């Protein structure tokens with residue numbers, strides 16, 4: 001692996017194996033934690049962990065200073081504290097990360113429209129065609145890094161390869177390293193050309209390949225297969241015999257660097273969700289619903305930052321004995337506001353027995369579609385407009401109050417007709433849709449009748465309870 005000649009023209013001249021495609025994988029370094037350090041310079045150089053600090057918390061992201069102690073994402077916070085007692089825990093701020101993510105994706109879009117986002121902080125870019133305009137892939141990678149550093153004041157690593165697999169593994173190889181002295185810079189950009197793929201892949205552990213989780217890895221290890229080279233050396237039929245036809249063949253191909261998965265622009269995660277384990281079990285339904293609203297707000301911010309709308313809302317409830325209940329409802333159209341998501345989530349929760357208490361609650365949005373593709377209202381002949389406050393991903397702490405918050409209609413500047421129409425139109429669609437959805441959920445799950453007052457109000461959520469308590473996302477955001 002090296003930063004060296006690539007691009008179809010170079011390869012053709014030099015006689016190297018051709019680059020049938022050129023894929024960049026861009027990945028922010030310790031994204032959430034780096035944003036926290038950026039916003040609070042006192043954290044610079046410290047072991048910072050973004051995640052829950054409570055007994056049941058989990059590490060979402062951590063700085064390289066924390067990684068030097070063995071702390072990793074998805075590790076229980078208690079374990080992280082044992083490894084690194086001086087670590088500073090910081091609560092995650094999804095709206096802030098989504099805001100930075102939106103700016104990151106603007107940088108990607110300046111390089112190529114063929115961007116496949118993976119979560120908030122990484123993406124695949126197919127730059128095969130962009131080479132004619134922007135030059136060699138290393139130039140594009142360098143330009144992306146320069147823009148990320150200069151305009152976001154954050155770091156990212158870029159991998160360049162002929163396939164998504166190679167690009168992803170190359171970006172990992174380009175990452176900084178954690179050491180007891182703190183963060184040691186990585187290469188920043190790593191290119192793995194077609195002729196270098198085998199040498200690059202062979203020493204990697206089998207876990208580096210997609211689809212190799214702990215269970216598969218254990219089976220492979222038991223067979224004495226620990227590296228990608230080991231996998232490449234056994235016949236595909238042996239892997240098929242062990243893992244089944246489709247996974248076995250796929251794994252054999254990946255071990256040989258064969259990955260036909262295209263970069264699909266705009267492809268999103270199958271769902272966007274937010275779940276939390278509570279510090280102590282929640283037994284009170286109105287408390288649980290408040291958490292659901294808060295999580296719906298977080299999900300809505302991420303939906304809007306990704307320019308998608310969700311058709312399916314799912315709630316997940318884990319009880320103290322770790323039994324999990326999920327409830328889903330699929331709508332006729334897409335939604336992306338906190339109030340609409342929360343209305344459906346709360347209605348779904350009504351059908352779940354929480355008598356034993358709730359250890360974990362999750363709210364997820366699925367059936368994601370590009371916001372523009374799903375638009376039901378067409379506005380032809382509207383003046384070109386710049387997006388107002390509503391277009392700002394995760395704009396402002398209140399986020400969910402997309403309904404009434406927009407003061408732009410009465411502002412001094414020209415009225416943004418498109419934005420106003422879009423907002424009013426979608427609000428009306430949502431309200432009709434959500435009311436019907438809530439009714440049908442109650443019918444289907446036989447939930448208690450809780451009155452017919454509008455669930456969705458322009459100020460946020462109004463959930464009629466027996467005592468008539470009303471609350472909105474902005475009040476509950478912590």
Ligand SMILES: [Mg+2]
Nearest residue numbers: 027028029121
């Ligand atoms: Mg990352």
